[in-house]
Amino acid sequence: VNVLTKKTATISGSIFTVAFFTVFALSERHNRRKHKKQEAEEEKFRLVEKPDTSVTGLQVRPGNILVEVTCTDRLEHLERVLQELRPEKQDVVVMAVHKLAPIGSSEYGLAPDQICGDREQELFTKVVSLAEKAGKHVELLTVPSRDDCLALLFTAQQLDSARIVTNPPPHVSAEQQALDIGKAWELLPEPRRGFTLEVIPQGDGRPRMFVLGPHPPRLWPNDIALLHRLWQEISNRPNIGSRLHHRDVVSVALRRLEEELRSEHSGEIMTQVESELQEQPDVEPPEPWPAIHTGEASSVAATTVPDNNASGPAKPVDSNLEAG
Numbered sequence: 001v002n003v004l005t006k007k008t009a010t011i012s013g014s015i016f017t018v019a020f021f022t023v024f025a026l027s028e029r030h031n032r033r034k035h036k037k038q039e040a041e042e043e044k045f046r047l048v049e050k051p052d053t054s055v056t057g058l059q060v061r062p063g064n065i066l067v068e069v070t071c072t073d074r075l076e077h078l079e080r081v082l083q084e085l086r087p088e089k090q091d092v093v094v095m096a097v098h099k100l101a102p103i104g105s106s107e108y109g110l111a112p113d114q115i116c117g118d119r120e121q122e123l124f125t126k127v128v129s130l131a132e133k134a135g136k137h138v139e140l141l142t143v144p145s146r147d148d149c150l151a152l153l154f155t156a157q158q159l160d161s162a163r164i165v166t167n168p169p170p171h172v173s174a175e176q177q178a179l180d181i182g183k184a185w186e187l188l189p190e191p192r193r194g195f196t197l198e199v200i201p202q203g204d205g206r207p208r209m210f211v212l213g214p215h216p217p218r219l220w221p222n223d224i225a226l227l228h229r230l231w232q233e234i235s236n237r238p239n240i241g242s243r244l245h246h247r248d249v250v251s252v253a254l255r256r257l258e259e260e261l262r263s264e265h266s267g268e269i270m271t272q273v274e275s276e277l278q279e280q281p282d283v284e285p286p287e288p289w290p291a292i293h294t295g296e297a298s299s300v301a302a303t304t305v306p307d308n309n310a311s312g313p314a315k316p317v318d319s320n321l322e323a324g
Helices: 076-084 118-134 148-159 174-185 221-235 246-261 266-279
Strands: 024-029 045-049 065-068 092-099 139-145 163-166 195-199 208-212
Touching: 065 076, 065 148, 076 092, 076 118, 076 163, 092 118, 092 148, 118 139, 139 148, 148 163, 148 174, 163 174, 174 195, 174 208, 221 246, 246 266
Parallel strands: 065 092, 065 163, 092 139, 163 195
Antiparallel strands: 024 045, 195 208
């Protein structure tokens, strides 16, 4: 793979596509040329087949940051990542999904414009400009797919990414985008690994962190206090004592809740859930200490990007709650 060298940064010249059984790498850049009706210069890329979709094939380290880009006017999340990036510690992969028609099939090869069309060319030109301005190294990735969320997660799993960074459309909240991506997570091939998802709204929107997959919950202080009171009360019962841990109280409570949801009391339980949702303030519960997230996990190979039919929301980032 050839690389592109610039005065203020070296932008790796590789655009990979993870779609069906075809992988392409960017091998060279054509000469720049200005269009008469365009002020901005646009990079021209040529795609050449390359047989490796792994971390090694893309030449990035495990635990990288995968940044999804969708529009040249919404790249503030990428700028934030580039500003905070420590290249000696972590790599950045910038990814764009080339939306395929629903009738597309993996049985046929994809034309170059089905992998990296005008939209992707424009996006990556802007990405290269931002990266060289920040003096950082990035990898470019284009993924033909019918499902944006599933393609994003499929790629993150293939690349062993530690964090996924996205920017929701103006009409979509951070919570809704996390929910959509969380549902797509359920479709990943086993064994599924967890991911940290950072959703950064455009403008002055507050970045939101979520965890995809099962994880310890972040609890409200009053719920932690209730858990502790129950632990104290039960541990004082005869023949219980020091054998009881907070986790045991939680296990019993969760199993009882599961039983109630499958009984004639299901309606009552759902009423209480709705009441709880309305009473809680529109803020996140505090973390008792900083959550730690690592990108250490095994890469899992896959052959296709499945269709989008799944359920299972993303969850807000939590720190572990140690049982007493």
